[in-house]
Amino acid sequence: MKTDRKEKVVIIGGGISGLSAGIYALLAGFDAEICEKNAIPGGECIGWNRKGYHIDNCIHWLTGTKKGTELYEVWNKVGALSDDIKLAPVDTFYTSTYNGQSITLWADLERTRKEMIALSPEDEAEINKFIEYTEYSKQCVFPAGKPMEMWGIKDYINMGKNMPDFPKVMKEFGKISLEDYAKRFKSPLLQKMICDYLPKEYTAYSFLVSYASIADGNGGIPMGASLRMSIRMADRFKELGGVIRYNCGASEIILEKKHATGVRLEDGTVVPADYIIPTVDTNLLFGKLLPKTYMPKELKAAYNEPSKYPATSGFQIAYAVSEDFDIGETVFIEIEPLTVGKRTFSRMYVKAYGYDPVFVKDGKQVIQTCISQTDEDFDFWKGLSPEEYKKVKEELIEQIRSRIVAAFPRLSSDMLFLDCWTPLTYERYCNAYHGSYMSFVTTPEGKQIRLKGKLKGIDNLYLAGQWTNSPGGLPVAVASGKFSVQRLLKSLHRDINI
Numbered sequence: 001m002k003t004d005r006k007e008k009v010v011i012i013g014g015g016i017s018g019l020s021a022g023i024y025a026l027l028a029g030f031d032a033e034i035c036e037k038n039a040i041p042g043g044e045c046i047g048w049n050r051k052g053y054h055i056d057n058c059i060h061w062l063t064g065t066k067k068g069t070e071l072y073e074v075w076n077k078v079g080a081l082s083d084d085i086k087l088a089p090v091d092t093f094y095t096s097t098y099n100g101q102s103i104t105l106w107a108d109l110e111r112t113r114k115e116m117i118a119l120s121p122e123d124e125a126e127i128n129k130f131i132e133y134t135e136y137s138k139q140c141v142f143p144a145g146k147p148m149e150m151w152g153i154k155d156y157i158n159m160g161k162n163m164p165d166f167p168k169v170m171k172e173f174g175k176i177s178l179e180d181y182a183k184r185f186k187s188p189l190l191q192k193m194i195c196d197y198l199p200k201e202y203t204a205y206s207f208l209v210s211y212a213s214i215a216d217g218n219g220g221i222p223m224g225a226s227l228r229m230s231i232r233m234a235d236r237f238k239e240l241g242g243v244i245r246y247n248c249g250a251s252e253i254i255l256e257k258k259h260a261t262g263v264r265l266e267d268g269t270v271v272p273a274d275y276i277i278p279t280v281d282t283n284l285l286f287g288k289l290l291p292k293t294y295m296p297k298e299l300k301a302a303y304n305e306p307s308k309y310p311a312t313s314g315f316q317i318a319y320a321v322s323e324d325f326d327i328g329e330t331v332f333i334e335i336e337p338l339t340v341g342k343r344t345f346s347r348m349y350v351k352a353y354g355y356d357p358v359f360v361k362d363g364k365q366v367i368q369t370c371i372s373q374t375d376e377d378f379d380f381w382k383g384l385s386p387e388e389y390k391k392v393k394e395e396l397i398e399q400i401r402s403r404i405v406a407a408f409p410r411l412s413s414d415m416l417f418l419d420c421w422t423p424l425t426y427e428r429y430c431n432a433y434h435g436s437y438m439s440f441v442t443t444p445e446g447k448q449i450r451l452k453g454k455l456k457g458i459d460n461l462y463l464a465g466q467w468t469n470s471p472g473g474l475p476v477a478v479a480s481g482k483f484s485v486q487r488l489l490k491s492l493h494r495d496i497n498i
């Protein structure tokens, strides 16, 4: 007997990709229910309060803040961005300092060019190339209209038209690591600057594209902090009629032959589903929620070769300092060697959050730093006993404080410790593989992971989440949610324009 019951999509994970999948499923006319293991939405895109201060966990830049791009349209549709949401008044990517000198990557490329040449005239040719290729990289705009396997010849022609110079960037910077690229500069400060922001194993083009999105006004920071953006998306989902179950970790996707019939939660409850969209880390999906045999071969290869497919995380600390500590936004400093996990660092950054009142209280603003951590460092943290873990953190809090004070002596009596967290925090909170908050790093040796969203042997499951497309990040997450619903619609021979 035919009923009027709408078909139901069950989404596992209420991060950016899960919220996006839920919103697009509702817009496509399905019922949608999200099962999220934590008490709040957002996954990695959150923040929390300590001693009355708000600590931000995520957005350093959000690709897709430029109106008119496909990605802006997606962010707008899911409630993350709108005319009402102001962007932070930040006009730099970051500043690097070394030996008493400093250089800033301004949103204004010409200003950066001039200041770089003034700093190091002998690097003029390489600087001009850097600026020229960053300008070209503005053409690399995230395609968020539909999944690439649905592209037709016209889409490819349009892409070619819109990105005439970008192939030059890939040719020149697509197969060289940042570490090797830095060697092209003679100035030690410029060498440091190139490797300061992204892990040095990253391909150089990723850095140019990141800087280009800031320079193009397409990588802003929404005021109000990361958690607020996730809450706006959760609100949009609920307004459209979606249901979010919090504190409801999934433990299994129930399969009957080639069909997924529902999701079993940690407490044994079964949530029946017509379609399932898992958005959690693929490491958890294949092995815990589904048998490992379903893992696509390109993912298997990536997990088996961490040197080609590294995952990165961070050791992070937040302090409150005087509001008038004005260093621009993010400044990298040279430090006395600092060992965190298995590696020793001579650079770190200080990011000041005073640009947004949400991070300011009683005349003090939040500052944060992050020491990048690798797969190997994750093993270090994992191998510690609870007592050792606490002790290492306490030692690092003091060591990092002393390095910040060495760089900024005026902070010596002005630093209130708020919180520190490690790769294990991300593993515990989000089930993140090796504590990684992006997907696999794109290295010159590894291939980009780009999953098509369907699994051999299961006919009603559609993958989403940042791990479906390396190197992950917020744009991948939000687009993957939309793409998963478009793939579902396509399989039903329905219009994919949502």
Ligand SMILES: Cc1cc2nc3c(=O)[nH]c(=O)nc-3n(C[C@H](O)[C@H](O)[C@H](O)COP(=O)(O)OP(=O)(O)OC[C@H]3O[C@@H](n4cnc5c(N)ncnc54)[C@H](O)[C@@H]3O)c2cc1C
Binding pocket: 012, 013, 014, 015, 016, 017, 018, 035, 036, 037, 038, 041, 042, 043, 044, 045, 057, 058, 059, 060, 061, 062, 063, 248, 249, 250, 251, 279, 280, 281, 284, 429, 430, 431, 432, 437, 438, 464, 465, 466, 467, 472, 473, 474, 475, 477
């Ligand atoms: C410090 C930091 C800085 C960052 N900076 C930026 C930036 O500037 N720009 C940028 O683009 N990106 C940035 N990112 C990355 C960005 O946050 C992520 O790429 C994005 O949030 C990933 O979204 P997701 O939904 O794919 O995954 P997740 O956020 O991991 O969401 C998965 C969700 O699934 C839930 N879950 C896990 N297991 C289960 C289970 N068994 N059952 C139910 N639910 C489960 C998790 O709790 C989580 O809510 C940053 C991340 C961090 C941590």
